[in-house]
Structures are given as structure tokens and as C-alpha cells.
Amino acid sequence: MIALGLMSGTSMDGIDGALVDTDGEKAVERGPSFFVPYDDAFRAKLTAALETAKRIRTREERPGELAALEREITLRHADAVAQFLDGLPARWRDVSVVGFHGQTVLHRPAEGVTVQLGEGALLSERVGLPVVWDMRAADMEAGGQGAPLVSAYHAALARSLFPDRLPAVIVNIGGISNISFVPAKGEPIAFDTGPGNALIDQWVARSGLAYDADGAVAAKGRVAEAAQDAYLAKPFFSQPGPKSLDRLDFTLAEAEGLGLEDGARTLAAVSAGAILRAVEHLPEAPKLWVICGGGRKNPHIVGDLRAGASVPVIVAEEVGLDGDATEAEAWGYLAVRSLRGLPLTYPGTTGCREAVTGGVHSVPKGKSEAA
Numbered sequence: 001m002i003a004l005g006l007m008s009g010t011s012m013d014g015i016d017g018a019l020v021d022t023d024g025e026k027a028v029e030r031g032p033s034f035f036v037p038y039d040d041a042f043r044a045k046l047t048a049a050l051e052t053a054k055r056i057r058t059r060e061e062r063p064g065e066l067a068a069l070e071r072e073i074t075l076r077h078a079d080a081v082a083q084f085l086d087g088l089p090a091r092w093r094d095v096s097v098v099g100f101h102g103q104t105v106l107h108r109p110a111e112g113v114t115v116q117l118g119e120g121a122l123l124s125e126r127v128g129l130p131v132v133w134d135m136r137a138a139d140m141e142a143g144g145q146g147a148p149l150v151s152a153y154h155a156a157l158a159r160s161l162f163p164d165r166l167p168a169v170i171v172n173i174g175g176i177s178n179i180s181f182v183p184a185k186g187e188p189i190a191f192d193t194g195p196g197n198a199l200i201d202q203w204v205a206r207s208g209l210a211y212d213a214d215g216a217v218a219a220k221g222r223v224a225e226a227a228q229d230a231y232l233a234k235p236f237f238s239q240p241g242p243k244s245l246d247r248l249d250f251t252l253a254e255a256e257g258l259g260l261e262d263g264a265r266t267l268a269a270v271s272a273g274a275i276l277r278a279v280e281h282l283p284e285a286p287k288l289w290v291i292c293g294g295g296r297k298n299p300h301i302v303g304d305l306r307a308g309a310s311v312p313v314i315v316a317e318e319v320g321l322d323g324d325a326t327e328a329e330a331w332g333y334l335a336v337r338s339l340r341g342l343p344l345t346y347p348g349t350t351g352c353r354e355a356v357t358g359g360v361h362s363v364p365k366g367k368s369e370a371a
């Protein structure tokens, strides 16, 4: 089945979309992908929404501007999809389902609340395709963290692309970072590892930059060890998985007072250090680290990972993947798993009581469900 995954992650940089042709199990052929960046004004709206969302007590609530914003997010996705589908080669045109993540504005696993803004039914009507959405909620209802979800896909990729190098860890360095530990057999283990790019983005935003492109700002700075230690001493890092983070759980507080360049360098070191600390919570040492997500383009994060790991650390492209598209591909893969009633999460990935499927299915009026 050809599935289109849509991810708008915690970096709030835009919409990633990617096609996969998959059975939701072992078979995965990766297809074309796209990225539509958010403009600065819209990114500012999303940032403000994180504050408004703090008022949410039950996940259906949409206080203040959130209802209108949810519609706008959905319509931006619909436009991006329409444009993408228009230019596709014949091989990929027959899309059966869309997996829609939406924009997380609140994630409080301890309270059992996670909110992704996005109206799957509206998207389905607009693009004329079945949509699977709200994929985190069922996991939380089953006692899970509601994140990370990408691990089932990471496991399928690792087992097909580098079966001889398992156990391996696939790392996603988005706004927040998360890892999947993939053993040769059995279910993956996963958890959020700490801040990825979000703090770096916030830090350089003070100087008018959207992000530290290729680590150019950090290249002129030095790691401030006291600040780095203050971050890495936080109890989150000693806690075993399953665990997951809200975008606002880590702040710039520990970096305050540093200069622009030292701050950018220190926060890159914190991102790497946070990921390296994950090893203490894994059942055995991995043989390989594979890095996906925008953070793999920050040479300081990758360099610090290489310096701290005793095994090879490679980027997604070195195993034939597109590290910008992996998470979007995962949402397509998970949509197919949802249609087939297969688990999205496992006790070892989110802490759910038992392996659980999830997702809400919306079909355009007059059409029957894809399957």
C-alpha cells in the first residue's frame, strides 16, 4: 500500500512529507518526499500556542486561538499534499492512505494528556484520501507515554538495511531527541533522550537566526562545562525509559549569561551528551549509532557523539536513508499498521501495558476505508 506520512515536529520548522510503499511489516520501499517550511509569522503563532496550550486540562479543549490554529495547520497540510501529489511520477500516484501527525502543543504523559493540533476528518475531505491521525492517544490510554512512536519503523529499517550490525540505535535529533534500540530479534526499546535542536534554535533566535546552519555559530564558541554539567545533572537523564518530553520541559535557563557562540556550542554538547547518556538505560551496548533528523546536520552534535561513543556513529545517508524524511516516512508506515490493526507501540517503547495499535480513521464522504 502506498502511504503518505506527514510530520510537523517539535522544531516547528515546517511540514515534512514522504511516501512509502509498505505492508506495515517488513516490506518498505521509500518514495519521494517534500518539505514545506513555515514562515516566521506562522512559527511565532505556533510558539505562542505552546503557552496557550498550558491551559488545556482535557485533550479535546481548544482554548483561545487554538481552534482557529488547528484549522490553519490542517489547511496548510492539505495545500502541501495537493501540491506534492500533483507532481508525482506515475509509480507513486496511487496513494491509499495519509498518516497525519499534526502539531504537538502539549505533552504531559504523567497526566495522560497529549495534544496534536490537526483535524484528520477535514484533511481527508480536502485531499480526497483516507487519513489516519491522532496516533498517540490510544497508547496513552493503554498506560503508555504516547511517544516515541517511530520505533516500529526504525526496527523495520534497521533489520532490512543492516541486519549484521544489530543491536543498533537509531537516533532522531529533532526539536527533542529520541532513540530506538533495535535488537536482532524481538521488540525495540525506545525513549526520548533530551533536548535536540529546540534549545539551539531558541538560543540563536535571539540573534535573528532560525537555526545554527551547519553549526557555524557554534564553530566560533567553546563548551561552557559548568552549564553543560548543569543540564546533564538533571534527574531526567538518570531515569530509565520509558520516558518522553514536552517541548517546554527543558529551557535556556542553564545557558543564560553565555555569549551567543559559546551558548550555541554548549547546547550542541548538551544535545550529544543527552543522547550518550541513554546507553546506561539500554540492555546491552549497541554496535552502531545511526543519526536521523535535522540535528545530524550540526557537525558539533555529531562530532561530540563520535567522540563519546565507542562504536561507529553514522548519519542516515550512510545506510541509504534520507535523514530529513525518516520521521515522515514513519507516519506513513504507522498509518498502514493502524489500518491493519498492528501494534504501533510496545511496553518497551512507551510503557504501554501491552502492545497496542492506535489512530483515528477518517474517510472522505462517499468513499470506503482503504485496506
Ligand SMILES: Nc1ncnc2c1ncn2[C@@H]1O[C@H](COP(=O)(O)OP(=O)(O)OP(=O)(O)O)[C@@H](O)[C@H]1O
Binding pocket: 007, 008, 009, 010, 011, 012, 013, 016, 172, 173, 174, 175, 176, 197, 198, 200, 201, 210, 211, 212, 213, 214, 215, 292, 293, 294, 295, 297, 298, 327
Ligand atoms: N543545516 C543545518 N545545520 C544545523 N542544524 C540544522 C540544519 N538543518 C536543520 N537543522 C536543525 O534541524 C531542525 C529540524 O529538524 P527536524 O526536521 O528533524 O525536526 P522536527 O521535524 O521538529 O522533528 P521531531 O518531531 O523529531 O522533533 C531545525 O530546527 C534545525 O535546528
Ligand SMILES: CC(=O)N[C@H]1[C@@H]2OC[C@@H](O2)[C@@H](O)[C@@H]1O[C@H](C)C(=O)O
Binding pocket: 009, 010, 104, 106, 107, 114, 146, 147, 148, 149, 150, 151, 172, 174, 175, 176, 177, 178, 191, 192, 244, 245, 327
Ligand atoms: C509528543 C510528541 O510530539 N513527541 C515527539 C517529540 O519530537 C521528538 C520526540 O519528542 C518524540 O518522542 C516525538 O516524536 C517522535 C518522532 C516519535 O513519536 O517517534
